[in-house]
Every structure is written in structure tokens, then in C-alpha cells.
Amino acid sequence: MPGRARYEIVVRGCLSPRLARLLDGFEPRTPSPGRTHFVGWVQDQSALHGALRRLADFGFELVSVTAYPPD
Amino acid sequence: MPRVLQSKLRPAAIPRFAVGRGRVLELLDTGSRRRLTLVAAPAGYGKSVALAQWAETRAGTVAWLATDARDSDPTRCASHLLAALSGAHVECDDDARSLLAAGSGSLGDAFVDAVITALDEHGAPLNIVLEDIDRIESSPMLADFERLIAEAPPDVRFMVSCRADPSISVQRLRVRGELMEVRTEDLRFTAAEARALIDELSGRVLNDDQAAVLVARTEGWPVAVQLAAVSLGSAPDPAAFVADFAGDDRNVADFLSSELLQNEADDVRRFLLDISVLDEISADLCDAMLERIDSEHMLRVLEQRGLFLNSIDNHGHEYRYHRLVREFLRHDLQRDDPARARVLRRRAAGWFLDHDDPLHAADLLIDAEAWDALENTIWRHTRELWEAGMSETVLTWIEAFPPAHLRNNVRLQLGHAALRTISGQPTVARAILDELDRSDSLTAAQRLAADMIIGSHIETIEPPALIAERTERALATLAATPDIEIPEMFGAGSPASIECLLTVSCARAHLLLGDLRRAREIATGAVLLPGAQMPNWHVQAHGTLALINALRGDLNHAEGSAGRALDVAAQHLATSHPATLTPLLARAVVARARNNIDSAIALCQAVIERARRWRRWTWLGFGYTELGFSHLAAGRPDAALRAARDCAEMPAPPPGPFVAARLRALEALAFVMLGQHDVAQQLLEVDAPTPTVEVATARLLGASASGDTSAIRKALDAWPVDAFPFGALEFELWTAILAAREGDRHGALDLAADLAARAELDGYVRLFLDAGPDGLRLVRDLSRARPNRFVHSVVDAAAQRSNASTSDELVEQLSDRELSVLRHLPRRGTYSEIARELYVSPNTVKTHVRHICQKLGVSGRSAAVAKAERLGLL
Numbered sequence: 007m008p009g010r011a012r013y014e015i016v017v018r019g020c021l022s023p024r025l026a027r028l029l030d031g032f033e034p035r036t037p038s039p040g041r042t043h044f045v046g047w048v049q050d051q052s053a054l055h056g057a058l059r060r061l062a063d064f065g066f067e068l069v070s071v072t073a074y075p076p077d
Numbered sequence: 078m079p080r081v082l083q084s085k086l087r088p089a090a091i092p093r094f095a096v097g098r099g100r101v102l103e104l105l106d107t108g109s110r111r112r113l114t115l116v117a118a119p120a121g122y123g124k125s126v127a128l129a130q131w132a133e134t135r136a137g138t139v140a141w142l143a144t145d146a147r148d149s150d151p152t153r154c155a156s157h158l159l160a161a162l163s164g165a166h167v168e169c170d171d172d173a174r175s176l177l178a179a180g181s182g183s184l185g186d187a188f189v190d191a192v193i194t195a196l197d198e199h200g201a202p203l204n205i206v207l208e209d210i211d212r213i214e215s216s217p218m219l220a221d222f223e224r225l226i227a228e229a230p231p232d233v234r235f236m237v238s239c240r241a242d243p244s245i246s247v248q249r250l251r252v253r254g255e256l257m258e259v260r261t262e263d264l265r266f267t268a269a270e271a272r273a274l275i276d277e278l279s280g281r282v283l284n285d286d287q288a289a290v291l292v293a294r295t296e297g298w299p300v301a302v303q304l305a306a307v308s309l310g311s312a313p314d315p316a317a318f319v320a321d322f323a324g325d326d327r328n329v330a331d332f333l334s335s336e337l338l339q340n341e342a343d344d345v346r347r348f349l350l351d352i353s354v355l356d357e358i359s360a361d362l363c364d365a366m367l368e369r370i371d372s373e374h375m376l377r378v379l380e381q382r383g384l385f386l387n388s389i390d391n392h393g394h395e396y397r398y399h400r401l402v403r404e405f406l407r408h409d410l411q412r413d414d415p416a417r418a419r420v421l422r423r424r425a426a427g428w429f430l431d432h433d434d435p436l437h438a439a440d441l442l443i444d445a446e447a448w449d450a451l452e453n454t455i456w457r458h459t460r461e462l463w464e465a466g467m468s469e470t471v472l473t474w475i476e477a478f479p480p481a482h483l484r485n486n487v488r489l490q491l492g493h494a495a496l497r498t499i500s501g502q503p504t505v506a507r508a509i510l511d512e513l514d515r516s517d518s519l520t521a522a523q524r525l526a527a528d529m530i531i532g533s534h535i536e537t538i539e540p541p542a543l544i545a546e547r548t549e550r551a552l553a554t555l556a557a558t559p560d561i562e563i564p565e566m567f568g569a570g571s572p573a574s575i576e577c578l579l580t581v582s583c584a585r586a587h588l589l590l591g592d593l594r595r596a597r598e599i600a601t602g603a604v605l606l607p608g609a610q611m612p613n614w615h616v617q618a619h620g621t622l623a624l625i626n627a628l629r630g631d632l633n634h635a636e637g638s639a640g641r642a643l644d645v646a647a648q649h650l651a652t653s654h655p656a657t658l659t660p661l662l663a664r665a666v667v668a669r670a671r672n673n674i675d676s677a678i679a680l681c682q683a684v685i686e687r688a689r690r691w692r693r694w695t696w697l698g699f700g701y702t703e704l705g706f707s708h709l710a711a712g713r714p715d716a717a718l719r720a721a722r723d724c725a726e727m728p729a730p731p732p733g734p735f736v737a738a739r740l741r742a743l744e745a746l747a748f749v750m751l752g753q754h755d756v757a758q759q760l761l762e763v764d765a766p767t768p769t770v771e772v773a774t775a776r777l778l779g780a781s782a783s784g785d786t787s788a789i790r791k792a793l794d795a796w797p798v799d800a801f802p803f804g805a806l807e808f809e810l811w812t813a814i815l816a817a818r819e820g821d822r823h824g825a826l827d828l829a830a831d832l833a834a835r836a837e838l839d840g841y842v843r844l845f846l847d848a849g850p851d852g853l854r855l856v857r858d859l860s861r862a863r864p865n866r867f868v869h870s871v872v873d874a875a876a877q878r879s880n881a882s883t884s885d886e887l888v889e890q891l892s893d894r895e896l897s898v899l900r901h902l903p904r905r906g907t908y909s910e911i912a913r914e915l916y917v918s919p920n921t922v923k924t925h926v927r928h929i930c931q932k933l934g935v936s937g938r939s940a941a942v943a944k945a946e947r948l949g950l951l
Contacts, residue, residue, distance in 0.1 A: 019328030022335055024409060040326045062240060063404045065120050065300070065330045 009050035012074040015057065016043050017066040028064065029057050041069060080465065081160045084357065084395060085143045088129035088206075089387040092380075094277045095126050096270045101263060105131040108257030109204055109234050113226055113250050115258050116238040120401040121300030121330070122264040124238040128206055131236075135204060140165035143208040147436075149215045150469040151177050151184050162195065165203055169195040170920050174466070175651030178690045181501065182469070183217030185690060187653075187921065193228050194920040197927075202232040211239040219244055265297035274299075278306035278383045287319045294322055295329055300401050304333035307383050311340040334405040337384075348375055349384065350413075353406035354421050354444070357437070358386070358396040365428045366421055419445045430454065435462065436470065443477045451478070452489060456565070459492075463567050468499045471567070487513060488564055491526050495567040498530055501692040503537040506530060522561050525551045529575055532582035533568070536655070536693040541589035541733040548583035555579070570611075577608035581617050588625055589695065589733030591769060593803045597625045604638075612649035613656055616642045620659030627666035629803045632839035639663040653687050653918075658696040661687075661916060665703050669710055672842040672874045677707040679897050683916035686894070694729035698736045701727075705743040706771075710843060714747040721747070735769060742771035749778050749849075768797035770804035777811050778849045786818045806832060806844055814851045822858075829859045837867040845871050891932055891950070898925040899950060903942050 021034050021042050028034070032046035048054045054071075061068065105127065108114030116124045132139045142161040148154040155174055162169065170191055178185025196203070213219055223245040226235050237243070250256040266274070271292045275283065283291070291309070295301035305322070312318035318336070325332050338346050351367055352358050363372035377393050380386040385399040398406070410418050422445035429438035435458040442451040451474060455462075462471055475483070475493050483489055490509055497506035510527045513519060519527065528551035535544045554561065555576055569575050580603040587596035600622040603609060609618045623638035642660035650656060665680035681704035688697035701724035708716035721744050724731065731737045741760055748757040761776050773796050780788035793815060796808050810832055817825035833856075836844045845856040853875055860868045891899065901911045908926075912919040930936050933944045 017328070019331065020326050022327055022331050024335065024412060025331055027412065028408070042328075062119060063401070064328075064408075065298075065401050066328060067119075 010047060011076065012045070012047050013054060014043055014045045014070075014072045014074065015061070016041055016069040016071075017061055018042075018069055019066065025064075029060060032057065081156055082357075084389045084397070085145070085157050086161050086164055087141050087389075088132055088143075088208075089125060089389045089397060090391070091126060091129050091133070092383065092387065094274065094383055095130065096266070096274050096277075098123075098127060098130070098270065100267075101127045101259065102131055102134070104257070104259050104263055105236065108236065108259065109135070111250075111257045112229075112231075112234060112255035113247065113257070114234070114236045115242070115247065115256065116236065116260075116264075117240070117242050117258065118261040118264050119240055121298060121399070122261060123299040124264065125208060126299075127259075127264065128208065128236060128238060132204075132206060138165065138202055139204045139206060140167065141206045141208070144210055145212050146214065147440075147470065148213050149182065149218065150467065150473070151182065151218065152466040153470065154213070154218065155184055155188060158192070161205075162192070165205075167195050167199045167203065170918055172651055172653075172918065173920075175653060176690075176918070181217060181692070182215045184221040187686075187690060189221050189225050189228075190924045191918070191920045192225060193230075194923050196229050196233050197923075200230075200232075202234075204234050204236060205229075207235065207237045209239060210237050210245075211241050211243045216244060264299070266292075266295075266299055266302055267297065268292050271295065271297055271302045274302050275306045275309065278303065279310040281309055281315050283309075283315075283319075287316070290319050290323045298329065300399065301329045301333060303383060303385070304330065304337060304402075308333055308336040308340060310382075312336070313340070330401060330405065334402060338406075338409070345375075345379070349379070350406055350410045351417075351421055353398060353403050353410055354418055354441070355425060356397070356440070357389075358398070360394050362425060362428050366424045419447070423447055423450065426450065426454075436467070439474050443474065448478055448482050452486075455489075455492070459565050459567060468496050468567060472496045472500055485516075487516075487519060487523055491523060491530070491564060492567060494527070494530050495569070498533055498537075499568050501537075503534045503539070507534070507539070521554060521558065522563050525554050525561065525575075526563055526566055526569070528554075529563075529569060529578055530566075532579050535582045535585045535589070536658075536695050538694060538729050541586040544582055545586035545590065548579045548586060551579050552576070552583065571608070573606070573608035574611060574614060575608075577603065577606050577611070577614040577618060580606060581614070581621055584621050584625070585695075588621070588628075589735050591733075591735040591738065593625060593628060593800060597622070597629070600625050612645055613654075616646045616650065616654075616656040616660065619645075620656065620661075620663060623663035624659045624666065627663040627670070630670065630806055630839065630841060630844075632667045632670055632841055635663050636667050639667070653690070653916075655687065655691040655693055657916075658684055658688055658691075658693060662696060662699055662703065665700075665707070669703070669707050670843050671840045672710070672846065674707055674711045675897075675900065677710075678704065678893070679915050681707060682894055682897060686917070694727055695732040695736075697727055698724055698729075698732045698740075702736060702739045702743055705740075705747070709743070709746055709750060710846070712750075714750040717743060717747040717750075738769045739771050742769065742775040745775040746771075746778065749775070749782060754779060754782055768795075768800070770797075770800070770807055773797060773804070774807060774811075774847065781814070781818075781849060781851050786815070789815050789818060806836065806841070807848075810844060810848055810852065810855075814848065814855055817855055817858075818851070825855065826859060826862055829855050830863050833859060833865070833868050833871075842871055842874055846875055891929060895925050895929050895932070896950070898922060899929055899941070899945055902926070902938055902945075 018041060020036050020040065026034060029044055029046065032044040035043045035045065037043060048057065058068070105114060116128065118124055132141065140161045142157055148157065155177055159169055159173060173188060173191045176185065176187035176191055207222070210222065247256050272288050275288065275291060291305050295305055309315055309318055322332065338349070341349065352363055355362065358376065360373035360376055363376070364370055373393065376386060376396055380388055380396065385402040386396045387399065389395045389397050422441045426438040426441040426445070429441070435454050439451060439454055442454065455471065455474065475489070475496065483493070490513055494506040494509040497509065510530060513527060528547040531539060532544055532548045532551065535541065563572060563575060569578065580599060584596050584599035584603055587599060600618065603618040604622055608614050619638045619642035623635045623642060626638065627635035639660040643657060646654060646657045661680055661684045665677050665684065668677035668680060681700050684696060684700035685704065688700055701720050705717040705720035708720060721740055724740055731740060741763065745757040745760040748760070757775065757779050761772065761779060776792045777789060780792045793811055797804065798808070809828060813825045813828035813832065816828065832844065845852040856868060856871050860872045897915060898911065901914065908919045908922045912922045915922070926938060926941070930941050933941055935941050935944050
């Protein structure tokens with residue numbers, strides 16, 4: 007399906023368990039200290055921007071947004 | 078139903094513990110001396126408080142508007158903007174809201190012009206605060222705000238806050254030194270400010286190390302500092318709290334909001350979480366939703382403690398959560414107890430419905446996913462919402478329904494199609510109705526409703542043949558089953574109103590198909606319907622009949638009907654209501670036929686402007702072609718071709734064969750006037766399935782230019798006599814011309830004299846003038862052989878010359894509209910008088926005069942007239 011892609015969004019700060027389901031369809035991980043990596047599939051760009059907006063609503067600082075190579 | 082929410086028109090109350098931020102206030106002060114101040118920072122940086130503190134120092138010269146996502150509905154945005162300005166004593170024309178562009182998701186040029194004019198007239202310094210402007214999601218609407226900011230008078234200053242830089246282009250302002258930016262780093266608390274807040278709010282005494290930890294860890298993020306202060310205040314072991322905080326690497330807001338909730342008593346925690354479902358929190362609402370009696374007390378205490386509830390009125394009844402904190406609380410509630418969240422929302426919705434506020438209720442029901450309740454809300458408030466102009470908002474509600482709920486819900490889908498039509502999306506409406514058609518499950522009444530919606534598309538995009546078919550089918554159903562119960566629909570009313578809609582649409586469909594005789598029959602019936610007593614339908618029906626009669630040459634009747642329709646419109650409908658399009662067009666046709674060309678052009682321009690704004694492509698096409706014919710009558714073939722091109726470039730296809738044929742005739746006649754006969758010939762070679770008087774005339778003009786009498790006879794034989802009495806006079810005129818050409822001068826003069834007598838009854842001056850050199854020759858001959866006053870006036874009219882409309886000296890040429898206004902200026906009429914003659918508002922005239930002065934490089938009306946005369950524009 008075109009548009010659908012896998013992204014990793016990295017924000018500053020770790021997450022408490024209560025925020026595990028903050029972003030629909032994204033898994034939060036903490037491979038490095040002080041950073042949270044959200045990994046998941048988005049349907050299209052609008053969904054990606056929606057996720058970013060939700061992070062902003064909760065006051066998260068963006069560190070990076072990376073698309074996984076299509077495979 | 079509240080039209081305007083007062084809470085959007087003023088800042089929230091400044092919390093008692095708010096830190097004085099001299100630095101920030103200075104920046105805002107500097108900013109207020111520039112056109113635009115942009116306060117851009119993420120959630121929780123204290124933008125609102127800073128602006129509120131600043132506004133306090135400028136009491137009396139601030140208009141405040143807090144925008145939110147719902148302001149993407151132009152009606153809602155406009156109402157609040159006007160109310161905000163009114164609060165600062167800037168009054169707009171009463172009818173400003175009627176200038177809103179329908180279905181474009183934006184405020185539109187006419188409305189923004191009216192606001193700018195009102196600001197001009199206010200003539201005093203003003204600060205306009207637009208809070209959270211990036212919550213408006215419609216880019217056309219942001220473009221409107223951008224223009225407002227750019228074109229407002231110089232002593233109007235804008236302070237705009239946002240979380241993300243809006244797509245308003247600020248580069249030009251930045252380059253000119255008219256932009257001030259107050260950004261994240263400016264809004265961060267200094268260590269001293271953070272310390273002050275912590276000391277004030279926590280009620281604890283910290284040693285310097287502990288304070289340093291808090292300040293460092295929160296990094297001056299104001300909301301975090303406040304969270305830290307409150308948590309510290311209620312922490313059982315402050316030292317432990319500070320240590321934990323230091324060692325934790327969670328997102329600061331995450332950690333602190335958790336702490337805060339943990340430290341609160343169960344009852345308070347429950348309360349904080351429960352009320353987070355609400356955007357606007359009032360004590361009464363909380364009592365009802367939570368089945369308590371002490372909400373007022375709770376809210377006040379929590380606010381005093383700094384628990385992120387901001388008072389938004391001066392009586393301690395209305396509050397709003399800090400948005401960032403609310404997000405955390407809502408998330409917690411949803412995660413812990415989604416069923417409770419749903420119940421609370423439904424209760425709150427119920428309270429709003431009891432208080433006659435379907436707008437707030439619907440939002441809550443959508444969040445609660447209570448689809449049946451939402452549907453009931455829509456049906457119960459259809460009329461009210463329609464009359465308040467909230468169709469865009471209702472459309473967003475319908476878009477919230479899950480597709481499964483909509484799919485088999487005929488009633489809702491019909492309402493949906495009606496709303497799409499009203500919002501200027503007839504193609505989408507059509508797709509919805511087609512799908513319903515395919516499902517084959519419509520009752521007779523529902524089919525009638527669907528046909529009615531399609532019928533209303535006559536003004537926009539549908540092929541007239543389809544409209545004729547559907548409206549006739551629907552009218553037959555109505556006739557056969559007069560008691561049929563039609564579902565209540567947005568925009569449609571009683572059965573009488575529906576009958577009118579169908580009949581008028583049917584008449585229009587036949588007009589657009591070129592069957593003018595049938596169109597007139599149906600339109601004559603329409604004006605006699607009981608529904609035609611309603612102002613809107615009175616105007617539509619009489620306007621349609623007027624237009625048909627005008628095209629037929631029945632000018633006196635047409636003028637009478639049009640005049641009546643416009644009087645009723647002036648009394649009962651908003652200015653520039655779309656119903657005025659047909660009577661205005663009728664008047665334009667009559668004016669041209671009577672050789673009042675300036676008047677015809679002004680009328681066409683009014684039609685074009687309104688038709689564009691209301692997205693009524695059918696009348697837009699008509700307007701352009703009429704404008705083109707008027708330019709031809711004034712001897713301006715280039716302008717005529719421009720109008721023809723504008724018509725061809727409309728966002729919708731030309732409305733039906735009749736207008737298409739007229740358009741072709743217009744182009745052909747223009748080329749004939751330019752002497753390019755072969756081009757004209759090519760255009761006319763294309764077979765017109767719907768012969769019209771204009772095409773026939775164009776053929777005859779081409780034939781007569783060739784000088785070949787047999788060509789004229791051949792063209793005359795091809796005249797569409799089936800259309801009589803439409804075109805009968807023109808046919809007889811060409812018969813007379815042919816007789817003259819064939820040498821029967823006496824016979825020709827007899828015919829011509831008879832024609833002149835009949836044309837005189839209606840003041841149809843252009844009958845002879847539109848027949849080119851032959852017509853002119855004939856009428857001159859007539860004036861010598863059998864002089865009378867009418868014939869002389871026709872000859873005189875032929876001798877008039879057209880006005881110049883361009884001047885090489887102008888850097889920027891005046892638009893057609895501006896030229897029309899300019900021509901009225903020397904006559905010393907007031908702006909209101911000029912406005913009446915041009916069918917626009919006085920505000921619009923003032924705006925045009927302003928632009929004229931700018932383009933002519935003068936200031937003031939008399940200077941503009943003097944310069945225009947010097948340039949030969951007048």
C-alpha cells in the first residue's frame with residue numbers, strides 16, 4: 007500500500023509506563039538513556055504528522071524522525 | 078444556542094502566583110510597536126499568561142481572540158472575530174457575515190475587506206491578539222488572516238501566539254523590520270524567576286542546592302516549574318522528592334504530573350481526572366456530571382493551589398485546564414477507566430443539551446463515540462443549526478461518524494449530501510446520492526429528497542438534462558402523493574418550499590437546455606405556488622421568470638419581475654444573498670437591450686462577484702457571457718473576448734448547451750467586429766445542437782459582411798423558428814434587411830416601421846443596433862423616411878462612443894470594478910448611493926476608492942476624479 011511506511015521517532019526523556027500507549031501503533035523503547043524511541047507503521051504522511059502533533063501536545067522534544075528503508 | 082463564547086474574547090485570569098516577567102513584557106512592548114509580534118513556543122511556556130499580563134497594561138486598546146480547532150468553520154470564526162472587534166469598539170457593517178464566501182473554508186475577500194474598512198474607520202491605535210492561531214487548520218483561512226495582518230491600517234498591531242510557526246509568510250515583514258519574535262528561549266524562566274515561583278507556590282523552604290536541582294532539571298520550562306512547585310508542596314518528603322527528581326530521566330512533565338497525582342488525596346485525584354474530559358469547565362456542569370454539590374468550592378481551591386485550572390470569568394464559575402496538563406490527565410483517565418470516561422462525556426453532553434447547546438454536546442458525544450446520541454442531536458437541532466449558519470460544523474460531525482454507521486443510514490446520508498451541497502461540494506454530494514441510488518433501498522419520500530438535492534445543483538455543476546429529469550420525476554411524485562412525508566433536511570423546509578425548489582430548478586434546467594418556451598411555462602407556474610410567498614422563493618421564482626422574459630425581449634415584464642424580486646430581497650434577505658443572482662442577471666439583459674451599457678456592465682460585475690463568492694457556477698457563466706455582450710455593445714471586442722475567456726476558465730464546465738452556444742456566438746461576434754471573419758466563420762461552423770438567437774444573429778452578420786445576398790437568405794432560412802416568440806423580432810428585422818438588400822426599399826421600411834413600433838413598447842433600443850451595419854443603415858433610412866422620437870433615439874445611440882478604459886501612464890491598471898466606481902465619483906453621490914447603484918455595500922465602495930487612489934497616486938476623491946480626467950479615463 008503506497009504511503010504506508012515504518013518510522014522511528016526519537017524524543018528526549020524516557021517514558022513512564024502510563025504513557026506506553028501514547029502513540030497508536032507505536033512501540034516505545036529505550037535503547038539509550040534519556041531518550042525514547044517510538045517505532046511503528048504509519049498509514050501515510052498525515053498519520054505521521056498527527057503522531058508528531060500528539061507528541062508536541064504532551065511537551066515532548068523531538069530529537070529525530072527517521073524512515074526505515076522500504077523492504 | 079450560544080452564538081459567541083465570551084471566554085474566547087478575553088484572556089484567562091492571571092493566576093495570583095504568576096511570576097512578573099519584566100523582560101518578556103518589554104519584548105512584547107517593543108513588539109507592539111511593530112505590525113506583527115509572533116509569540117512562538119511549544120506547550121507550557123506561558124505564552125497566554127505573558128500576553129494576558131501585557132494586555133492588562135493596555136486595557137481599552139486590545140481586541141482578544143482565542144482561536145481553536147472549531148474556528149475552521151468560517152461562520153464561527155467570523156462571529157467571534159466581529160465580536161472581538163466590537164469589544165474594542167470597532168464596528169463592522171451589520172451585514173459583514175453575509176459577505177462570507179460559502180463553501181471555501183475561508184472568510185473570503187469580501188469579508189476581510191469589510192474588516193479592514195472597519196479598522197480604517199476606527200482610526201485609533203488597536204492591538205489585536207490572536208491566541209493559538211495555529212489551531213486553525215484551514216490554510217485558506219490562514220491566508221485570510223495573513224492578508225488582514227498585511228493590509229490593516231498602520232496603527233493596528235497584531236500579537237499572535239502559536240506552538241508551531243504558522244504558515245503565514247512573515248519574511249516580508251521581517252525584512253521591513255515590522256516583525257517581532259518572542260520565542261522559546263525568551264520565555265524560559267530565569268533561575269531567579271523559577272526560584273520565585275517555587276518558593277511562592279510550594280510553601281516550602283528549600284536550600285540552595287535543592288533549588289538548583291529543581292531549576293536545572295526543569296530547564297526553565299514554565300509548566301514544569303509549576304508542576305515541580307505544586308508537587309513539592311504536597312510531597313510527604315520534600316528532600317526525597319528533590320532527590321528522586323534529580324535522578325529520574327523521564328520526560329519532566331511525565332514525571333511531575335505523575336508525582337502530582339500521586340500526592341493528592343483520592344477524592345481530589347478523582348476530581349482532577351474526571352473533569353479533564355471537559356474543554357470548558359463550569360461548576361454547574363461538574364456538579365451534574367459528577368453528581369456532587371461542591372464543585373464550585375473544589376474548583377476554587379484547586380485553582381488557588383496552582384493545580385492548573387485557570388479561571389476564565391470573573392466569578393469563579395468557569396475554568397479551563399492548562400492544555401498540556403489536561404492531555405496527561407485525559408490520557409490517564411482513558412487508560413485507567415475508558416468506560417468511566419465515556420459515561421462522564423455522555424453526562425456532560427446531556428447537560429449541554431439541556432442547556433440548549435448542541436455544539437458542545439456534539440463534541441463530547443464524538444469523543445465518547447456515542448453515535449446514536451450524536452445522530453439524535455443532529456436531527457433534533459437541524460433547523461436551529463441551519464439558521465445559525467453552522468453547516469460547516471455539522472459537516473465535521475458527520476465526518477466523525479465511522480463509515481459503517483453512515484453506510485446504511487439513508488437519512489443521515491441524505492443530510493450529508495445536503496450539507497455537502499450547501500458547503501459548495503456538489504460533486505461529493507452527487508457521489509453520495511449515486512451510491513444511495515445504487516443501494517436501491519430508498520423510499521419514495523427519500524427518493525424525492527435526493528431528487529431535490531440534485532435539483533439544487535442546477536446552480537452549480539449538474540448537466541441540465543439530468544436536473545430536468547429528476548425534478549420532473551420528483552414533481553410528479555409530489556403531485557401524485559401530496560401528503561408524502563419528506564425527511565427534514567438542511568436547507569430544505571416545508572413541502573411548499575420543496576415544491577418551489579423543484580419547480581424553479583426545473584424551469585432553470587429547461588432554460589439552460591435552450592428550451593425557453595417550456596422554461597417560461599414552468600417559471601410562470603412557479604411564481605404562483607404557495608411557497609413563492611416565502612421571501613427566498615419569491616426572489617428565486619420571480620428572478621428566474623424575469624431572466625427568461627428578458628432573454629425573450631419581454632423587457633417591461635422582466636424589469637417588473639426583477640424589480641419586485643430585488644425589493645423583497647432587500648427587505649427580507651441578507652445583502653448579496655445568492656437568490657439575487659437571477660433578478661440581477663435579468664436586469665443586466667434588460668439594461669443592455671435598452672442600450673444602458675454602463676448599467677449593464679455594473680450589473681454583470683455584481684453578478685460575477687457574488688456568483689464567484691457563492692460558487693454558483695451557472696450564474697457565473699451567464700454573467701460572463703452577458704458581460705461579453707455588453708462589451709460588444711460598447712464597441713470593445715477585446716474586452717468581450719476577455720470575458721469569454723474568463724468564462725471558459727471557470728472551475729466548472731460551461732453550464733449547458735444554451736450558455737455554451739451563447740458563448741460561441743459571443744466569440745464569433747467579437748471576431749466579426751475585429752474584422753476576422755474567417756475565425757468567426759470557423760466558430761460558427763461547429764454545429765450547435767441548440768440553436769439560439771445569438772448564434773443565428775452571428776451567422777447573419779457574417780453572411781452580410783460577405784455582401785452575398787443569397788448567403789443572407791440561406792442563413793435566414795436556418796433561423797430557429799421553433800423558439801418563437803423568442804427571437805421573433807430579430808427574425809423579422811433580418812427579413813427586412815434582406816428585403817432592403819434585394820431592392821424592396823418600400824417593403825423593408827414598412828417592416829422596419831412596424832418593428833420599431835413594437836420595440837418601442839419595451840424600449841428595446843438595441844434591436845437595430847445589434848444587427849450591424851445593415852441594421853444601422855435600415856434605421857437611419859427609417860429616421861429619414863418616417864421619423865419619430867424612438868427611431869431618432871436609436872440613431873443617436875449608435876453615434877455614441879465608448880469610454881476609454883486604459884491609460885499608458887498607470888503602472889497598475891484599474892480593474893473593471895474600479896472603473897465602474899470611478900465613473901460614479903464625479904457625480905457627487907454619497908458612497909451609499911453609489912453602492913446602491915452598483916449592488917455592493919458602502920464598505921466595498923470605500924475599499925475600491927482606496928485602491929483607486931493608491932493606483933492613481935493621489936489621496937481623496939476629488940483628486941482621484943481630477944487625475945482620472947487628466948488621464949482620459951473619464
